[in-house]
Structure formats: C-alpha cells, structure tokens
Amino acid sequence: MNPVPPNQNQNNTAASGTASPAASPASATGSSPTFSPLYQQIKALITQSLQSGEWKPGELIPSEVELANRFKVSQGTVRKAIDELAAENLVMRRQGKGTFVSTHHEARAHFRFLRLMPDEGVPHYPESKIIEVKRIRAPADVARLLDLKTGDALIFIKRVQSFDGVPTIVEELWLPGQTFKGLTAERLMEYKGPMYGLFESEFGTRMIRAAEKIRAVCADGAAAELLGIAEGTPLLCAERVSFTYGDKPVELRRGLYLTAHHHYQNELN
Amino acid sequence: MNPVPPNQNQNNTAASGTASPAASPASATGSSPTFSPLYQQIKALITQSLQSGEWKPGELIPSEVELANRFKVSQGTVRKAIDELAAENLVMRRQGKGTFVSTHHEARAHFRFLRLMPDEGVPHYPESKIIEVKRIRAPADVARLLDLKTGDALIFIKRVQSFDGVPTIVEELWLPGQTFKGLTAERLMEYKGPMYGLFESEFGTRMIRAAEKIRAVCADGAAAELLGIAEGTPLLCAERVSFTYGDKPVELRRGLYLTAHHHYQNELN
DNA sequence: AAGTGGTCTAGACCACTTT
DNA sequence: AAGTGGTCTAGACCACTTC
The missing domain is CATH 1.10.10.10 (Winged helix-like DNA-binding domain superfamily/Winged helix DNA-binding domain)
Incomplete structure (x- = not known):
C-alpha cells in the first residue's frame, strides 16, 4: 500500500563527503518522539x-x-x-x-495450541463432535475477556473431542458474533481439521497468540456424561483467550481435559 | 580456554585480489561433514x-x-x-x-519455572517449609527420567509452599546424589528464596530448561493433610524434569497445586 | 543459470552507562 | 571521553531450490 520509506529517525545519509552537511534531522529530536528502530x-x-x-x-x-x-x-x-x-x-x-x-492448515501448526498429548504413543489430532451451537448475548465476564460490551452478540459452541474414539475433551467456546458472522452448526460439523483452520479460511481471522489459565476441577454431571466418566472425576480445566493481529481477543474457550491417559505438555525455557 | 579460531568451513579469505586463487577448501566438502555455521x-x-x-x-x-x-x-x-x-x-x-x-537470584527469574499465579492480586514468591529430606536409591522410573541407573544414589526432598500463610503446593523432588553431594536439610531450611538459586550458588548447577507434564488428580490423605483440605479435592499435578547445560537432566519434581485461588499460567505463541 | 534465504565481514553511527 | 550493546548499510559468498 505504502511504498514510501518510513520516517527516518537516524541520519542514514552518511556515505561520501558529498552529503549536504546540514541535513538537519533536528526539529523534534528529543521532545516527545518514542522513536522505534x-x-x-x-x-x-x-x-x-x-x-x-x-x-x-x-x-x-x-x-x-x-x-x-x-x-x-x-x-x-x-x-x-x-x-x-x-x-x-x-x-x-x-x-x-x-x-x-503461516497457516493453521498444517500438521506442524496443529499442536501449537492443543497441548494435550497421549502418555504413550505418537500424538495425533482428535475427532470433533459438535454438541451445540447457539446465538447468545454476552455475559459480563465473557464480554470483559473479549473486549466487548455486556449484551453484545456471541456465538456459543459446545463440542466433545475424542482420541481413538475415546471422549477426552469437553470444550465450550464463545466467539464475537461480529467477527464470525454466518458461522453455522452445519459448517462446523462438515469441517474436518482444526477449528482455527476454518476461522482462518472462512472468516479471515488468524489466531496468532493465546493465554491459558489452568486449574484442576471435578467433573460435573454434564461433563461426566459426555466423557463417560464418574461425576467428581478430576479434570484439567484450561481457560484460553486467543488473540489475532493487533492483540485483539477473538475467542474465549474453556476446555475440560480428561487426563487419565493424556497430559498437558509444557516446555519452560 | 581455547583462543584459537574454530575450523573455518567457509572461505573467509575473500578480500582483495591478492588472495591466493587456489585456497582449496576442498578435501571433505560434502562427504560426511555436518558443518555448522x-x-x-x-x-x-x-x-x-x-x-x-x-x-x-x-x-x-x-x-x-x-x-x-x-x-x-x-x-x-x-x-x-x-x-x-x-x-x-x-x-x-x-x-x-x-x-x-543469567542467574536465578533475580526477581525476574523467579517466575520462569513457577507458573502458579494468584487469581487476583500481584504474584509473589511463596514461603517454603521442608517436610522431609532423605537419601534413597533410585527406583527404575526415576532413574530413567534422570538418565541414571536403577539403585543410584538420590536425594529426596518433600516440602510445602504457602502464599500468605496458605499452604498451596506440596512438592517432592528427586536429585542425583552425585550432583548434589552435601545437600542437607539444614542448608535447605536456612536458605531463603528459590531452590534453583541454592543449586546454582552452592552446587554450580544451573537449570536452564524444563519439561512439564500436567494432570488433574485427587488429593490423597497425605496431601490433603499438608494442604489443610478435604481428601479427594482436585489438584493440579505437575511433573517436571529440569535440565542443565548439555541437556543433562538433573532434577525430577512432582508438585501438587491447589488451584482454588491460583492458576497455572501459560502463554501459547 | 537464476533466484531465494543463510552466513560473514567491515565500517559507520546511535543510545545508553560509567568514568 | 570512553566503552558497551543496538541499529543500519553494502557487499561478498554459501546452501538450497527451481527452471
């Protein structure tokens, strides 16, 4: 769009002695700047x-x-x-x-956000089953996390993910209706592969960063039934806010992970 | 130690035309090398x-x-x-x-490995209470993770960490006896600040990287008593292997985190 | 052969810290 | 004023890919 050079806050003229001696990059050289390289x-x-x-x-x-x-x-x-x-x-x-x-349509990218790994064997991507999709109004807490106003339009999604046919993850998502206008249960159900791939291709919204808060909780009745486990079974609860360009939050996700045969993998560097 | 230049796998002579035309960097230029920049x-x-x-x-x-x-x-x-x-x-x-x-004796470094944050308020480092220190022989599973042999000397440590007087973490550590020779309960108890600071200063072993596996579990009787909670309360279980230079594993740690008022913070990039 | 990213050099100047 | 890391340039050559 803009092929012109950005403002030059350093005197790049240098070179031979022919350079005008008084290039005077003066003016605002120390007043308010916040120059960046x-x-x-x-x-x-x-x-x-x-x-x-x-x-x-x-x-x-x-x-x-x-x-x-x-x-x-x-x-x-x-x-x-x-x-x-x-x-x-x-x-x-x-x-x-x-x-x-970069694109989310790559094996390489699939495990950048999904950190649940099998205790044994090679990791592979789970199958997804959509439980529910509905339009709602943003509750105060969700609105705050997504930088919206209470009552703004949201899309709510609930799904279960299974590894080798074993239900392991119950996930709820809250998406800004504005950003994901036209997202339907049908489109979600027919789509294969990571949801972020769909968001990227169909809605032009690429997730580039996320922050997670992880806790241990007890399975409530609903989760227990979906995962086929006893109520009260300990589950890992991961609450994630994902951001697109400009650090704009565009997804809230709460996942309940059954960690009987899987674990959340993390590298500390 | 070695001020001589490393092998030069690129012809750095370049420069003016005086360079000998047949510098012949030939010999093994493609056979087995695995050259590195x-x-x-x-x-x-x-x-x-x-x-x-x-x-x-x-x-x-x-x-x-x-x-x-x-x-x-x-x-x-x-x-x-x-x-x-x-x-x-x-x-x-x-x-x-x-x-x-870099050093672990810095506020900046304290939360590089401890990712448990208060749900509200500013994070600060917990107080530590040593429960037990003993010499043991390495069980097979621990030996494997620490790259030792079954039966090798280990130091076992158990402690409880509290935030504002509230017990929140029960931690067990297994350390190679070889590396941490002379580590005593007294030394541990009188030491203030992160344990990695002690390891660095007193044993010349700096942790530079770690891998964690996180699960949700139920508090057993022992953990419940130490944390002052009911048996069966869900806890976050983090199993960590820490590495020093040369990717050598030198610590196995299993922490049980009470996540009622704290959470494990993670950034996905 | 041509084009791409990857490495290496040499020299200039800037921003920051200490003396 | 001197020293340090930080930025920027220009040019050379290397490794890899494609034509």
Missing part, C-alpha cells in the same frame, strides 16, 4: 500487509531483496524484521524457496 | 565458558569486540551467537553496560 517499522508494515490479506496464509511473500527495494532500506534491515516475524510464527522461512505466511 | 561454533564455545564457570552467574562476560578478537571472527558473528544465548535466557544483554550471565 527502522526494522521495527518495517516489521509493522509487513504485519499490516499480513493482516490486510495482501499475502494470504500459505502464500509466498515478496523476497527480501524485493521488500528492501519497496521500503527503501537495506536487505539486512528487512531480514531482521522478518526474523522477528518468523520467531513469532507469523511467517515461515524456507531456504531457497522464500518466506511463507 | 561459524556463529553456532562461537555459541558453543561461549556456552562452554558458561558451563565451566569461567564467567559465573550474575557476572559480566567479555564485550562483543573482545570476544570477536579472541575468536578471530567479526563482531557481527559474535553478536548473532550471543543473540541466541540471550533468547535462551543463558545471558542477559544490557545496553551500555554489557552482557551478563
């Missing part, structure tokens, strides 16, 4: 293009050289910007091929 | 110095320029090596001051 500005511009859909999930973005020309900066500066985007899993670099927009 | 080799050398204690936790390491001279590479290469070490929390960079070896 060039590569951060480039990163923000690239992120904008990702968010706007200029480059769609799975697609190739322009090469480093091309972006350097577009933004009128050196390749090294573009590289540093993309390095950070890759570290945040917004893009993926592949030597010799290029840089691709 | 220069900055990875530098990173490994720096890590060795960290592990050997040449620079101790909290101390300043040599400047980038100094390291570049020592290793006979450019500052940029040292920088990339240190960037990765900083990303792994092995060192901390501070503009204008230098690069410091």
Whole structure:
C-alpha cells in the first residue's frame, strides 16, 4: 500500500563527503518522539500487509531483496524484521524457496495450541463432535475477556473431542458474533481439521497468540456424561483467550481435559 | 580456554585480489561433514565458558569486540551467537553496560519455572517449609527420567509452599546424589528464596530448561493433610524434569497445586 | 543459470552507562 | 571521553531450490 520509506529517525545519509552537511534531522529530536528502530517499522508494515490479506496464509511473500527495494532500506534491515516475524510464527522461512505466511492448515501448526498429548504413543489430532451451537448475548465476564460490551452478540459452541474414539475433551467456546458472522452448526460439523483452520479460511481471522489459565476441577454431571466418566472425576480445566493481529481477543474457550491417559505438555525455557 | 579460531568451513579469505586463487577448501566438502555455521561454533564455545564457570552467574562476560578478537571472527558473528544465548535466557544483554550471565537470584527469574499465579492480586514468591529430606536409591522410573541407573544414589526432598500463610503446593523432588553431594536439610531450611538459586550458588548447577507434564488428580490423605483440605479435592499435578547445560537432566519434581485461588499460567505463541 | 534465504565481514553511527 | 550493546548499510559468498 505504502511504498514510501518510513520516517527516518537516524541520519542514514552518511556515505561520501558529498552529503549536504546540514541535513538537519533536528526539529523534534528529543521532545516527545518514542522513536522505534527502522526494522521495527518495517516489521509493522509487513504485519499490516499480513493482516490486510495482501499475502494470504500459505502464500509466498515478496523476497527480501524485493521488500528492501519497496521500503527503501537495506536487505539486512528487512531480514531482521522478518526474523522477528518468523520467531513469532507469523511467517515461515524456507531456504531457497522464500518466506511463507503461516497457516493453521498444517500438521506442524496443529499442536501449537492443543497441548494435550497421549502418555504413550505418537500424538495425533482428535475427532470433533459438535454438541451445540447457539446465538447468545454476552455475559459480563465473557464480554470483559473479549473486549466487548455486556449484551453484545456471541456465538456459543459446545463440542466433545475424542482420541481413538475415546471422549477426552469437553470444550465450550464463545466467539464475537461480529467477527464470525454466518458461522453455522452445519459448517462446523462438515469441517474436518482444526477449528482455527476454518476461522482462518472462512472468516479471515488468524489466531496468532493465546493465554491459558489452568486449574484442576471435578467433573460435573454434564461433563461426566459426555466423557463417560464418574461425576467428581478430576479434570484439567484450561481457560484460553486467543488473540489475532493487533492483540485483539477473538475467542474465549474453556476446555475440560480428561487426563487419565493424556497430559498437558509444557516446555519452560 | 581455547583462543584459537574454530575450523573455518567457509572461505573467509575473500578480500582483495591478492588472495591466493587456489585456497582449496576442498578435501571433505560434502562427504560426511555436518558443518555448522561459524556463529553456532562461537555459541558453543561461549556456552562452554558458561558451563565451566569461567564467567559465573550474575557476572559480566567479555564485550562483543573482545570476544570477536579472541575468536578471530567479526563482531557481527559474535553478536548473532550471543543473540541466541540471550533468547535462551543463558545471558542477559544490557545496553551500555554489557552482557551478563543469567542467574536465578533475580526477581525476574523467579517466575520462569513457577507458573502458579494468584487469581487476583500481584504474584509473589511463596514461603517454603521442608517436610522431609532423605537419601534413597533410585527406583527404575526415576532413574530413567534422570538418565541414571536403577539403585543410584538420590536425594529426596518433600516440602510445602504457602502464599500468605496458605499452604498451596506440596512438592517432592528427586536429585542425583552425585550432583548434589552435601545437600542437607539444614542448608535447605536456612536458605531463603528459590531452590534453583541454592543449586546454582552452592552446587554450580544451573537449570536452564524444563519439561512439564500436567494432570488433574485427587488429593490423597497425605496431601490433603499438608494442604489443610478435604481428601479427594482436585489438584493440579505437575511433573517436571529440569535440565542443565548439555541437556543433562538433573532434577525430577512432582508438585501438587491447589488451584482454588491460583492458576497455572501459560502463554501459547 | 537464476533466484531465494543463510552466513560473514567491515565500517559507520546511535543510545545508553560509567568514568 | 570512553566503552558497551543496538541499529543500519553494502557487499561478498554459501546452501538450497527451481527452471
């Protein structure tokens, strides 16, 4: 959209002695600025293009050289910007091929948000069974977490996920009606694969980060019946808020995990 | 220890036309090598110095320029090596001051491994009460996780941690006797602050990474009594294996967390 | 052969900290 | 003023992929 160079808060003119001696980057050099490095500005511009859909999930973005020309900066500066985007899993670099927009339609991405692993054997993605889909008004607590107003339109989803036919997860989701307009039970039921893939493809909303709070709880009657276990069985309760570009919360999810033969895997670095 | 340059798998001679035309980096250029980039080799050398204690936790390491001279590479290469070490929390960079070896004696580091947060209010570090310390022989399962042999010497520790006087965590630890020779109940009880600080200062063993498996369980009689709760109360069970340099496992820990007024916090990126 | 990301270098200047 | 990490540039070459 904007091929012009971002404001230059450093005197890049340097070079030979021919440079005008009084380039005067003066004016506001210390008053209010909050300057950010060039590569951060480039990163923000690239992120904008990702968010706007200029480059769609799975697609190739322009090469480093091309972006350097577009933004009128050196390749090294573009590289540093993309390095950070890759570290945040917004893009993926592949030597010799290029840089691709990340997508949830990839085996690699499936376990980035689902951390429940079998105690033994290789992990694989569970089957999903939709229990309920309905339109509701946002209760105060949900509204607060999703940065909405109490009473705003929400879509509520309840489902059960099974590994090898064994029901293991009961999940409830609250989605802003505004963002997921047109989401139906039919569409959810016929869709195979991670829900985030559907959100990405059909609603243009990509989850890029999430925060979870985990507790131990007792199975209530409803959960016990859905999971085929005794009431009172201890379950792991994971409450997740997911964010899309701009740190905008767009999903609240409460999952109850049966951890008899699975565990929540976490790496502390 | 080794100020000589690492093997150079790239022809760095370049420069002007005076370079000998037949530098012949030939020989094994494609047979078995598993070459690694220069900055990875530098990173490994720096890590060795960290592990050997040449620079101790909290101390300043040599400047980038100094390291570049020592290793006979450019500052940029040292920088990339240190960037990765900083990303792994092995060192901390501070503009204008230098690069410091990370330490567990820092408020900043306290919540890197303890992820239990109060549902409301600001997080603070719990008080610890040692229940039991004894020497045992490694059971098969513990030995396997710690990369030891069944029957090897272990130190077993049991403690309770409280927030504002409320018992919230029951924890059991298994430590290799070899690594933590001389660890006594007295030393543990008189020590204030995170146990990893003690391990780092007194035993030269720094935890740099950990893997946790989390489940929901019911409180048994022992845990219930220590936490002052009813038997059968759901608890979060976190089993952690911690690693020091070289990905060597040096601690097994099983914590039972009361999540009535706290939760396990996790960020998914 | 051409294009991409990955590595390495050398030099300049900036921002911050200490002397 | 001097030293440190932080940013930016320009150019070279390497490793990998595709044509």
